[in-house]
Amino acid sequence: MRKKILFSLTAALILISIYVVFFVAKIPIDPGQAAGDPNNFKIFYFHVPIAISAYLSFAVVFVASILYLRSKQQKWDIIALSAAEVGVIFALLTLLSGSIWGKSAWNAYWASWDVRLNTSLVLLLIYLAYLMVRQAVEEPEKRARLSAVFGIVGFISVPVSFLSVRFYARQHPCVVGPCPSGQGGGIGGEVLIFLLINFAAFFLLAASLMLQRIDNEKMKEKINELKRAKNL
Numbered sequence: 001m002r003k004k005i006l007f008s009l010t011a012a013l014i015l016i017s018i019y020v021v022f023f024v025a026k027i028p029i030d031p032g033q034a035a036g037d038p039n040n041f042k043i044f045y046f047h048v049p050i051a052i053s054a055y056l057s058f059a060v061v062f063v064a065s066i067l068y069l070r071s072k073q074q075k076w077d078i079i080a081l082s083a084a085e086v087g088v089i090f091a092l093l094t095l096l097s098g099s100i101w102g103k104s105a106w107n108a109y110w111a112s113w114d115v116r117l118n119t120s121l122v123l124l125l126i127y128l129a130y131l132m133v134r135q136a137v138e139e140p141e142k143r144a145r146l147s148a149v150f151g152i153v154g155f156i157s158v159p160v161s162f163l164s165v166r167f168y169a170r171q172h173p174c175v176v177g178p179c180p181s182g183q184g185g186g187i188g189g190e191v192l193i194f195l196l197i198n199f200a201a202f203f204l205l206a207a208s209l210m211l212q213r214i215d216n217e218k219m220k221e222k223i224n225e226l227k228r229a230k231n232l
Contacts, residue, residue, distance in 0.1 A: 050202055
């Protein structure tokens with residue numbers, strides 16, 4: 001019942017956020033300063049919440065991995081796997097939405113000199129490798145243990161990506177302060193309200209996907225247990 005409420009609330013907020021961004025929300029910068037079509041800068045309302053949702057998903061991987069190593073309980077391994085898969089989806093969407101935004105702002109889908117883009121790509125590749133490691137190891141306990149270590153060590157890429165524009169800002173804007181030279185981070189008023197609506201929508205979407213994936217994985221484990229019992 002609670003999950004149905006969560007899923008319904010998530011769907012409603014996603015629809016509301018789409019309507020708000022396309023029909024209500026203001027362009028988050030001065031249109032006269034926009035390098036391309038000013039309307040393209042509305043991607044900001046999607047891009048930022050998606051990126052933070054990816055970071056939070058990988059934070060769940062980090063915490064669940066620690067708890068698995070401490071307790072050896074399979075549920076934490078399942079949670080880590082589910083969060084990693086959702087995080088990879090959101091990290092990919094972050095790069096795609098950022099590339100579309102970049103084409104308008106910089107006249108290029110990919111600015112190879114921008115540190116945030118590169119660290120975001122490395123972040124995605126690290127967690128793709130995490131999922132590949134899980135596929136490569138067949139023995140369940142060894143797979144879970146190795147994945148947990150990978151999930152803990154790999155998390156270092158999250159703060160590196162998030163803080164990159166504070167240490168070395170070139171093209172990518174700094175949205176959440178403090179920012180270099182005191183620039184950026186000045187979100188407020190209606191822009192902040194519209195952004196928070198999108199944050200709520202995408203946070204709930206990430207949580208809903210994780211819960212659904214956890215249920216699927218638990219069902220898969222039950223089926224495997226029945227198969228093993230039948231073979232015995």
